[in-house]
Amino acid sequence: MKIRQNYNLSKLNTFGINVNALFFVEINNETDLIELFTLPEFKNNKKIFLGGGSNVLFTKNFDGLVVWNKLKGIEILEAEKDFVFIRAMGGEIWHNLVMFAVNHGYWGIENLSLIPGTVGAAPMQNIGAYGAELRNVLENVEAYEIATGVKRVFSKEECELGYRDSVFKNKLKNKYFISAITLKLNKIGEKNISYKMLKEYLEKNKIEINNPKDISDAVVFIRQSKLPDPKIMGNAGSFFKNVFVSARNASQSEVGGEKGKLEELLEKYPDMPYFKEDGTTKIPAGWLIEQCGWKGRRIGNVGAHEKQALVLVNYGGATGEELMELANKIMTSVREKFGLELVPEVNIV
Numbered sequence: 001m002k003i004r005q006n007y008n009l010s011k012l013n014t015f016g017i018n019v020n021a022l023f024f025v026e027i028n029n030e031t032d033l034i035e036l037f038t039l040p041e042f043k044n045n046k047k048i049f050l051g052g053g054s055n056v057l058f059t060k061n062f063d064g065l066v067v068w069n070k071l072k073g074i075e076i077l078e079a080e081k082d083f084v085f086i087r088a089m090g091g092e093i094w095h096n097l098v099m100f101a102v103n104h105g106y107w108g109i110e111n112l113s114l115i116p117g118t119v120g121a122a123p124m125q126n127i128g129a130y131g132a133e134l135r136n137v138l139e140n141v142e143a144y145e146i147a148t149g150v151k152r153v154f155s156k157e158e159c160e161l162g163y164r165d166s167v168f169k170n171k172l173k174n175k176y177f178i179s180a181i182t183l184k185l186n187k188i189g190e191k192n193i194s195y196k197m198l199k200e201y202l203e204k205n206k207i208e209i210n211n212p213k214d215i216s217d218a219v220v221f222i223r224q225s226k227l228p229d230p231k232i233m234g235n236a237g238s239f240f241k242n243v244f245v246s247a248r249n250a251s252q253s254e255v256g257g258e259k260g261k262l263e264e265l266l267e268k269y270p271d272m273p274y275f276k277e278d279g280t281t282k283i284p285a286g287w288l289i290e291q292c293g294w295k296g297r298r299i300g301n302v303g304a305h306e307k308q309a310l311v312l313v314n315y316g317g318a319t320g321e322e323l324m325e326l327a328n329k330i331m332t333s334v335r336e337k338f339g340l341e342l343v344p345e346v347n348i349v
């Protein structure tokens, strides 16, 4: 295991930000990991674990140790009549795990096809797309405590998965390294085509769903036509989370009851999209940003993408600070126009 110094990270973050790490190390197996905890470079510096770098924005050089997770392996642990348990190491590419599942005909993660990044980062923000989330299938998470090097298994409940959120982004932020996860997938067909855009695409193209691969193929097609490819234009997918708002309590009558922020906004913007889920109400951040005139707008090397305002892009040569300045300007516009606070989904380092 080799510790490198002043290591360039521009190819290890999908924004393509040109920064260096003071120290850098690659972890290829659990023996490396155990050794890592004993190294002075680890003990005496701040550190960050990196997978695919598809959900981070480096605003400056990192003056500590970057640990690059390359732990590989996917295994079927146990198969029951209807279910199968699959364990994947944290450094596996998430989409490869999806392909493993769909090629075996296992249902549950096909809607999450083509999300960039690694398996180990997936629980961090409970990755989600096209009507599915990791929490629907997660069984447990194996993680090493950074302070002690002791391994612990977190049950799904202990991971406290929420909308783009988990205990690892809150109470246990920077406290654990996720080494592996286990998923419980379905052997019996349970297609999830509730997501409007997916449903419309399948209907329009008369695609019949016979196996999880059919859904995966559709999701891959839609994603490729909608989102900028980070290899061509630096980005980290959605920069902000959708925004939670208060809404009139369902138990209150339609006309009575206290108005929430939702009703207040709908009076002013009757066409405003919103969606209700698990007792919460969210407004798409992309719509809010677009209404403030940011869609397709470019400032220097950075901008909000022309097809999806929620995706901030590096047109080439941008610094993390430039992207942060743009993000702050967008947050200010949304605050001033709607009185709502945008929260970054991307981890700012």
Ligand SMILES: Cc1cc2nc3c(=O)[nH]c(=O)nc-3n(C[C@H](O)[C@H](O)[C@H](O)COP(=O)(O)OP(=O)(O)OC[C@H]3O[C@@H](n4cnc5c(N)ncnc54)[C@H](O)[C@@H]3O)c2cc1C
Binding pocket: 014, 048, 049, 050, 051, 052, 053, 054, 055, 056, 069, 090, 115, 116, 117, 118, 119, 120, 121, 122, 124, 125, 126, 127, 128, 129, 176, 177, 178, 179, 227, 228, 229, 230, 235, 236, 237, 238, 347
């Ligand atoms: C084009 C594009 C589309 C995207 N679409 C979606 C989408 O549809 N849905 C969605 O949810 N996300 C989406 N994302 C965001 C991103 O793909 C996910 O958040 C992904 O899980 C990040 O994985 P990563 O390995 O790249 O994480 P990184 O960016 O390397 O890390 C993200 C954070 O997790 C921490 N971390 C990483 N690995 C570990 C570990 N093993 N242990 C502890 N901490 C760790 C890092 O320190 C960092 O804080 C998209 C990104 C892009 C570029």
